[in-house]
Amino acid sequence: MAPVTSLSDSVHQRLAAALSAALPQAGSADPLLRRSDRADFQANGILALAKKEKANPRELATQVVGNVVSGDVIKDVEVSGPGFLNITVADRAIIENLAARHADGERLGVPLKENAGITVVDYAQPNVAKEMHVGHLRSAVIGDALRGMLDFTGEKTIGRHHIGDWGTQFGMLIQYLFEHPGELAPAADVDGEQAMSNLNRVYKASRALFDADEEFKERARKRVVALQSGDKETLELWQQFVDESKVYFYSVFEKLDMEIRDEEIVGESAYNEGMPETARLLEEKGVAVRSEGALVVFFDEIRGKDDQPVPLIVQKADGGFGYAASDLTAIRNRVFDLKATTLLYVVDVRQSLHFRMVFETARRAGWLSEDVTAHNMGYGTVLGADGKPFKTREGETVRLEDLLDEAVQRAAEVVREKAQDLTEDEIQERAAQVGIGAVKYADLSTSPNRDYKFDLDQMVSLNGDTSVYLQYAYARIQSILRKAGETKAVAHPELELAPAERALGLHLDAFGDTVFEAAAEYAPHKLAAYLYQLASLYTTFYDKCPVLKAETPEQIENRLFLCDVTARTLHRGMGLLGIRTPERL
Numbered sequence: 001m002a003p004v005t006s007l008s009d010s011v012h013q014r015l016a017a018a019l020s021a022a023l024p025q026a027g028s029a030d031p032l033l034r035r036s037d038r039a040d041f042q043a044n045g046i047l048a049l050a051k052k053e054k055a056n057p058r059e060l061a062t063q064v065v066g067n068v069v070s071g072d073v074i075k076d077v078e079v080s081g082p083g084f085l086n087i088t089v090a091d092r093a094i095i096e097n098l099a100a101r102h103a104d105g106e107r108l109g110v111p112l113k114e115n116a117g118i119t120v121v122d123y124a125q126p127n128v129a130k131e132m133h134v135g136h137l138r139s140a141v142i143g144d145a146l147r148g149m150l151d152f153t154g155e156k157t158i159g160r161h162h163i164g165d166w167g168t169q170f171g172m173l174i175q176y177l178f179e180h181p182g183e184l185a186p187a188a189d190v191d192g193e194q195a196m197s198n199l200n201r202v203y204k205a206s207r208a209l210f211d212a213d214e215e216f217k218e219r220a221r222k223r224v225v226a227l228q229s230g231d232k233e234t235l236e237l238w239q240q241f242v243d244e245s246k247v248y249f250y251s252v253f254e255k256l257d258m259e260i261r262d263e264e265i266v267g268e269s270a271y272n273e274g275m276p277e278t279a280r281l282l283e284e285k286g287v288a289v290r291s292e293g294a295l296v297v298f299f300d301e302i303r304g305k306d307d308q309p310v311p312l313i314v315q316k317a318d319g320g321f322g323y324a325a326s327d328l329t330a331i332r333n334r335v336f337d338l339k340a341t342t343l344l345y346v347v348d349v350r351q352s353l354h355f356r357m358v359f360e361t362a363r364r365a366g367w368l369s370e371d372v373t374a375h376n377m378g379y380g381t382v383l384g385a386d387g388k389p390f391k392t393r394e395g396e397t398v399r400l401e402d403l404l405d406e407a408v409q410r411a412a413e414v415v416r417e418k419a420q421d422l423t424e425d426e427i428q429e430r431a432a433q434v435g436i437g438a439v440k441y442a443d444l445s446t447s448p449n450r451d452y453k454f455d456l457d458q459m460v461s462l463n464g465d466t467s468v469y470l471q472y473a474y475a476r477i478q479s480i481l482r483k484a485g486e487t488k489a490v491a492h493p494e495l496e497l498a499p500a501e502r503a504l505g506l507h508l509d510a511f512g513d514t515v516f517e518a519a520a521e522y523a524p525h526k527l528a529a530y531l532y533q534l535a536s537l538y539t540t541f542y543d544k545c546p547v548l549k550a551e552t553p554e555q556i557e558n559r560l561f562l563c564d565v566t567a568r569t570l571h572r573g574m575g576l577l578g579i580r581t582p583e584r585l
């Protein structure tokens with residue numbers, strides 16, 4: 001692998017050198033480089049620096065210009081306004097940089113980061129014996145994209161699906177199964193749909209019994225105690241619920257075109273054994289205190305009604321442990337056993353108070369520090385097209401599979417309308433890639449902390465900021481490359497570039513910088529925005545610059561080359577977000 005220095009970094013280095021030559025006392029000052037409409041880049045850092053050093057900004061800027069080594073990367077640099085610098089990059093440098101990226105293959109010359117750490121990503125965490133709904137969508141989609149981006153930068157990621165597989169609700173379910181053996185088919189014998197319908201049936205029947213029959217209620221309560229004390233038979237029945245649910249989870253994740261690994265499904269129950277130790281450590285360190293029999297942690301800043309402090313409950317007065325204890329124990333496991341340097345949680349913003357308290361507790365205990373940090377990417381709610389919380393017409397929560405099926409159906413209509421030479425099988429395959437891509441992209445192109453509207457009409461539209469638009473751009477490029485036949489994509493750095501070629505080339509070169517920024521900020525929407533702009537710049541290039549009908553053979557080859565780098569970049573970028581790029585559409 002041969003890493004390529006981005007043009008932005010090259011320009012930055014040259015300007016920084018010129019700046020410190022002009023103003024040695026300022027040390028290594030940042031010229032503050034930005035992409036700009038007026039030139040390729042603009043440096044805005046000189047004003048503030050001149051002010052600080054009591055120099056005249058325009059004079060300083062002029063001096064910097066005199067010091068800039070130009071010729072290779074920088075073609076032109078001039079002073080503008082009160083002391084900005086406008087920088088134009090040489091055509092040759094653009095094509096040479098892209099040629100080096102092209103030659104590098106899969107990574108497109110993007111370097112791996114130094115000092116990579118280990119990030120444990122907690123995402124895609126449905127609950128056992130319960131249906132997945134639209135609320136589970138974002139965690140899975142965002143978490144998967146974050147992992148894709150982080151892995152690409154060289155960070156090592158470990159997934160944790162903290163599924164809800166423990167709690168008092170299992171008493172009722174297990175007791176029912178105990179009294180009605182055979183109601184759940186063995187996990188090996190069912191598909192996802194059957195698994196969920198079995199679970200639903202058992203859930204409804206046991207709930208009805210629980211509400212109507214006081215004696216059953218009592219037996220269910222005893223069953224909770226048996227479960228908590230590790231009774232063998234009870235645990236076996238519990239395991240059946242977990243296994244049946246996993247069959248169902250896998251079927252939904254497959255529909256979502258997402259790989260979930262069994263060893264990364266580590267639910268709440270996995271931390272049971274460590275919870276007493278967690279409680280002991282917190283009490284010993286004085287982080288948690290006994291209050292009315294319970295073990296709790298108080299926070300000055302966190303208060304509820306009547307200004308009463310709201311505590312985090314580590315252990316209830318009856319000795320039981322809950323959600324917080326499992327999360328605190330999971331932190332110990334992730335930090336000390338998995339050696340994580342970052343803990344990332346992709347969980348609904350409505351749980352942000354829970355995580356604030358859990359993280360602060362872990363900090364006080366010394367499990368989190370400046371070197372090991374935790375973040376919750378609290379994401380917003382999925383709204384219906386009308387802007388209200390997403391519900392069915394009957395006012396029920398929407399099942400995730402139904403939603404995905406509908407997206408694929410809609411996509412099939414779009415694909416069929418456009419398809420000239422596709423068979424029905426091909427249409428169905430594309431429809432899945434387009435429909436699921438549309439759902440993922442709509443989610444990822446919105447800043448995670450904002451709510452977003454689930455509007456299928458908009459999502460599968462060919463125009464506008466949609467994945468379909470990006471997928472079409474990709475497929476169109478592939479079709480041009482096929483049409484080119486024997487004529488190959490070859491870089492010609494000696495050619496003068498048209499404005500649309502320059503704009504496209506400069507943007508292509510910024511791919512790696514964009515992924516790094518988006519990964520560091522946990523902001524997949526920045527990568528999505530980059531890709532959308534890439535497709536738009538490509539469209540302009542395609543309108544303005546004939547490819548196969550260009551004037552000279554060299555120009556044809558060079559434009560095919562720009563097409564090919566664009567396609568590879570789109571493919572890579574979409575892939576990091578978990579979205580397919582079909583070769584034909």
Ligand code: ARG
Nearest residue numbers: 122125126162163164327347
């Ligand atoms: N299963 C939980 C829910 O559906 C989400 C778990 C989030 N992760 C965590 N470590 N608490 O609400």
